[in-house]
Amino acid sequence: MDESAMEEGSVSARAHRWGNFKMELRDIFLDIDKNPYHETDNPMGIINLCTAHNGAIADVVIEKLNQSSLKQWDASMLPYTPGRLGIPRLRSAIAEFLTQELATPEPLDPDKFCIAGGVTSLICMMGYVLCNDGDTILTPSPLYGAIPRDFLFMPNVKTYPLPLNSKPGVSGTEPFELTVELLEDALKRAKAEGHSVKALFLTNPYNPLGTVFPQEQVLMCLQFCKRHDLHCVVDEVYVCSIYDPDTPHSSLWGFNPDQLPDKSKTHVMWGLSKDFGMPGTPVGAVYSWNPTVISSLGHIVDFMQVPHFIQMAMAKLLEDRDWVQNVHLATNRRLLRESSEIVMATLDEIGVPYVKPSAGLFMWANFNKYLQENSLKGEKALATSFLKNGIAIPSGAAFYYDNEYGWFRITFTVPRGQLVEAMKRLKQACMSQPGTKVE
Numbered sequence: 512m513d514e515s516a517m518e519e520g521s522v523s524a525r526a527h528r529w530g531n532f533k534m535e536l537r538d539i540f541l542d543i544d545k546n547p548y549h550e551t552d553n554p555m556g557i558i559n560l561c562t563a564h565n566g567a568i569a570d571v572v573i574e575k576l577n578q579s580s581l582k583q584w585d586a587s588m589l590p591y592t593p594g595r596l597g598i599p600r601l602r603s604a605i606a607e608f609l610t611q612e613l614a615t616p617e618p619l620d621p622d623k624f625c626i627a628g629g630v631t632s633l634i635c636m637m638g639y640v641l642c643n644d645g646d647t648i649l650t651p652s653p654l655y656g657a658i659p660r661d662f663l664f665m666p667n668v669k670t671y672p673l674p675l676n677s678k679p680g681v682s683g684t685e686p687f688e689l690t691v692e693l694l695e696d697a698l699k700r701a702k703a704e705g706h707s708v709k710a711l712f713l714t715n716p717y718n719p720l721g722t723v724f725p726q727e728q729v730l731m732c733l734q735f736c737k738r739h740d741l742h743c744v745v746d747e748v749y750v751c752s753i754y755d756p757d758t759p760h761s762s763l764w765g766f767n768p769d770q771l772p773d774k775s776k777t778h779v780m781w782g783l784s785k786d787f788g789m790p791g792t793p794v795g796a797v798y799s800w801n802p803t804v805i806s807s808l809g810h811i812v813d814f815m816q817v818p819h820f821i822q823m824a825m826a827k828l829l830e831d832r833d834w835v836q837n838v839h840l841a842t843n844r845r846l847l848r849e850s851s852e853i854v855m856a857t858l859d860e861i862g863v864p865y866v867k868p869s870a871g872l873f874m875w876a877n878f879n880k881y882l883q884e885n886s887l888k889g890e891k892a893l894a895t896s897f898l899k900n901g902i903a904i905p906s907g908a909a910f911y912y913d914n915e916y917g918w919f920r921i922t923f924t925v926p927r928g929q930l931v932e933a934m935k936r937l938k939q940a941c942m943s944q945p946g947t948k949v950e
Contacts, residue, residue: 535656535906535908543562548901548929556901558902565785566924568839571843595810596625597624597626597796598823601823601829602626604830605781617768625812626794627795627812630746631795633797634746634780635662635664638661646669646707648712650713651672651713653675653720654718654911671708673693674912675914677915691735710741713729713743713745714749717871719910721866721870723759736777740776741776747781748782750786752872754851758869768800771800775801781798788924792821847872847924850923858876863878863941864876877919878918879918883946887916893917896943900936902936904921906919
């Protein structure tokens, strides 16, 4: 028996399916890991504008986490964590924080939350609970490139991308607007192709566009799901990172529950990884008005459990409302706004159009004019050129967007000095493309 055959027989077919799954974002991370930027130790390394991590706010968060009150252990943390849904103190702290921050019509109920190890874990868990093996979820594209992986690996749920048009429509639709016509058409096509569609999945604020769905669009999606007896799952992990003061949130928690077309099939997720810059300590929460869904999540959360100590520390952090509101969130929104302006100024200078962002850690920009050929090959070549110039920026292919070539997501939440240097490298990379005229 040859070596490859022995390797193939040593793990399950399921493991092989995972191993063969193509994930563009993962491949870019490998390139970054080989040569990471460091201001003094490796200034010629690759600056990471790929990972949606808010490194710009790190100093503020670290100062808080190093307070002695957040590092205290006690005997209650040593046994198994009580309760399946997360410790009551953290569920209450999250409920109170989001109730105040989002000005919800009624206080959120701590017993409608389930705590798990980040939103990635929650996507996996929701796939298990809401879908059968081999079912499908609809989701607009471009989409965060790990969503298909998160649904597929454990629950074996398929993702059916619904491409949004980057151009204004003849009927007056805006670029990248999600319409009921697009939803209905996608569902019809998916069913015709043999898919058993069980849910619609949204990220709001929208990753990778950096925009916020208007509330009427969210309601339209909920009504669509009600008509077709589908679940609606909304990832709101960036909901407290809306930095444009003229852009209101459209959180599901902002609706009066009686306004929801089908509360029993409406579910929303949030976590501390993005709004608090802590993806390395993943803590996520899913909220459902359906008690059977919450109970079912409680049966599997042991596999995605957050350590008791971490849950307690996060509860204490969120309970400090003065720090959260007046130090952390205020500083974070200012830094997000300033960083987005730095990137927009560079894109304007080199003639790259973009979707003007209002939330999140990134923006969606169209580098089509710098492609050597209008194809996937041309897009990948430009991504490679960015890497050679010391910046990692993922292309549209990493976000399941093949409507049009040349779109890239730029994460701008690296420390300011790195961002300024990255923009110099970005301009250099674009100006070095064959046939480009330096103006």
